[in-house]
Amino acid sequence: MNIVLLEPSQTACAEQWLIENPRQLQHLKQHVQLNIGDTLKIGIRHGQRYLTEVLNISEQRIVLKPIQVEDVPEKLPVHLILALPRPKVLRRIIMDAVTLGVERISLIHSYRVDKSYWQSPFLQQLNDYVTLGLEQAGDTVEPEIQMYKRFKPFVEDVLPSLISAEKPAYVAHPYADQSMPHAIQQTCTVIVGPEGGFIPYEIELLKKNGCQAMCLGNRILRTETAISYILGRLIV
Amino acid sequence: MNIVLLEPSQTACAEQWLIENPRQLQHLKQHVQLNIGDTLKIGIRHGQRYLTEVLNISEQRIVLKPIQVEDVPEKLPVHLILALPRPKVLRRIIMDAVTLGVERISLIHSYRVDKSYWQSPFLQQLNDYVTLGLEQAGDTVEPEIQMYKRFKPFVEDVLPSLISAEKPAYVAHPYADQSMPHAIQQTCTVIVGPEGGFIPYEIELLKKNGCQAMCLGNRILRTETAISYILGRLIV
Numbered sequence: 480m481n482i483v484l485l486e487p488s489q490t491a492c493a494e495q496w497l498i499e500n501p502r503q504l505q506h507l508k509q510h511v512q513l514n515i516g517d518t519l520k521i522g523i524r525h526g527q528r529y530l531t532e533v534l535n536i537s538e539q540r541i542v543l544k545p546i547q548v549e550d551v552p553e554k555l556p557v558h559l560i561l562a563l564p565r566p567k568v569l570r571r572i573i574m575d576a577v578t579l580g581v582e583r584i585s586l587i588h589s590y591r592v593d594k595s596y597w598q599s600p601f602l603q604q605l606n607d608y609v610t611l612g613l614e615q616a617g618d619t620v621e622p623e624i625q626m627y628k629r630f631k632p633f634v635e636d637v638l639p640s641l642i643s644a645e646k647p648a649y650v651a652h653p654y655a656d657q658s659m660p661h662a663i664q665q666t667c668t669v670i671v672g673p674e675g676g677f678i679p680y681e682i683e684l685l686k687k688n689g690c691q692a693m694c695l696g697n698r699i700l701r702t703e704t705a706i707s708y709i710l711g712r713l714i715v
Numbered sequence: 716m717n718i719v720l721l722e723p724s725q726t727a728c729a730e731q732w733l734i735e736n737p738r739q740l741q742h743l744k745q746h747v748q749l750n751i752g753d754t755l756k757i758g759i760r761h762g763q764r765y766l767t768e769v770l771n772i773s774e775q776r777i778v779l780k781p782i783q784v785e786d787v788p789e790k791l792p793v794h795l796i797l798a799l800p801r802p803k804v805l806r807r808i809i810m811d812a813v814t815l816g817v818e819r820i821s822l823i824h825s826y827r828v829d830k831s832y833w834q835s836p837f838l839q840q841l842n843d844y845v846t847l848g849l850e851q852a853g854d855t856v857e858p859e860i861q862m863y864k865r866f867k868p869f870v871e872d873v874l875p876s877l878i879s880a881e882k883p884a885y886v887a888h889p890y891a892d893q894s895m896p897h898a899i900q901q902t903c904t905v906i907v908g909p910e911g912g913f914i915p916y917e918i919e920l921l922k923k924n925g926c927q928a929m930c931l932g933n934r935i936l937r938t939e940t941a942i943s944y945i946l947g948r949l950i951v
Contacts, residue, residue: 481935550933552932552933552934553933575937575940578934578935578936578937578940579934579936579940579944580932580934615935615936615937616934616935616936617933617935618934661897661898661951662897662898696788696816697786697788697789697853698788698814698815698816698853699717699814699851699852699853700814700815700851700852700943701811701814704811704814704815704943707936707940707941707943707947708815708943708944708946708947710944710947711943711944711946711947711948712947712948715897
């Protein structure tokens with residue numbers, strides 16, 4: 480947690496902002512030795528970031544006063560399309576994608592995505608994972624998140640409208656001939672398959688609808704490792 | 716698990732190789748519907764990789780016959796120096812670094828590394844984490860792993876001998892002016908600090924001893940995210 484993310488309602492009073500969320504209070508208690516008069520970095524969801532001063536600390540709340548505005552980091556001009564991950568790794572993957580700053584996340588179905596994943600209670604907690612990612616990055620702006628439970632309609636009807644010469648789409652695929660490019664200077668879409676990868680039919684359909692299959696060398700990475708590896712590689 | 720890693724002793728008989736490790740048997744049973752006559756990718760620790768044929772399957776063992784030799788992926792020419800991570804994330808970080816193919820890993824102390832981390836029982840399980848990383852990547856060759864429990868002697872006495880004009884050392888530091896380079900064509904050392912980062916004294920000492928501090932943009936990444944992000948960025 481590199482900033483504490485507050486809701487706009489918590490900062491309605493210009494001179495007295497309140498941290499009252501138990502998770503945030505617990506984290507600060509455990510990891511930050513906060514004293515009255517200390518400064519604390521605060522973000523307002525969808526809004527500005529501020530340096531604040533701690534006015535008061537109790538078990539139930541921390542009272543803050545804004546001192547100065549700070550820069551909110553820019554988003555990466557990337558739309559990340561992910562085969563829905565296993566519930567167990569969903570939290571980490573969403574949190575990482577948000578921390579890295581992708582502008583938009585689409586979760587899609589694929590042959591090797593177990594249908595039960597779409598029923599996972601973790602899918603109801605996406606907002607919490609987004610908050611954790613924003614607090615890690617020091618960001619305040621949530622990415623757009625969509626879900627598409629059918630692969631073919633998504634690839635044939637939605638995906639083509641997202642791709643153009645100025646906005647390429649790269650699908651990570653261990654058996655592609657070309658390598659994922661470095662430091663591209665444009666907006667792009669990155670598609671990452673499930674554990675076990677997309678099946679050949681899916682790769683073909685993605686290619687037919689405008690995607691370029693790109694390999695990441697001859698090591699097979701876990702999804703979560705692949706995402707940060709690809710973004711580190713693509714983004715200037 | 717994209718290959719099953721066997722010890723050389725398990726492949727001593729040229730025509731009958733045995734998988735007897737309960738973890739590996741359990742994984743195959745759970746995730747791979749293996750039948751007699753199927754092929755299976757096998758690596759021999761420190762040795763070759765093979766495509767094999769399944770000759771027999773029982774509760775206690777799987778019997779295989781090698782069919783053909785396969786390529787072992789090359790290592791990245793990177794020495795990763797890490798402030799010892801929290802025990803809870805150590806497994807994932809070591810596994811990822813091995814999967815990504817770093818040649819050498821050094822775990823070092825730093826001001827923000829809790830001294831108790833050096834007593835963690837997880838440190839006794841590094842070999843297991845390495846095995847998991849190799850099996851994920853399809854690799855057979857363990858990286859060299861060293862530990863240095865004192866920061867200053869390591870930085871002053873060991874580190875300088877690892878750095879040269881042809882072999883730069885980059886320390887990831889959020890407040891550096893320069894950005895981590897892209898697609899360098901040389902061997903390098905990458906240094907990643909603990910949660911909360913290196914303290915200014917440590918950054919100064921690293922710089923005095925030949926390291927270049929490089930930032931990763933204005934988002935603060937978790938250690939595990941930073942490692943794959945940096946390697947994606949640096950490596951051609």
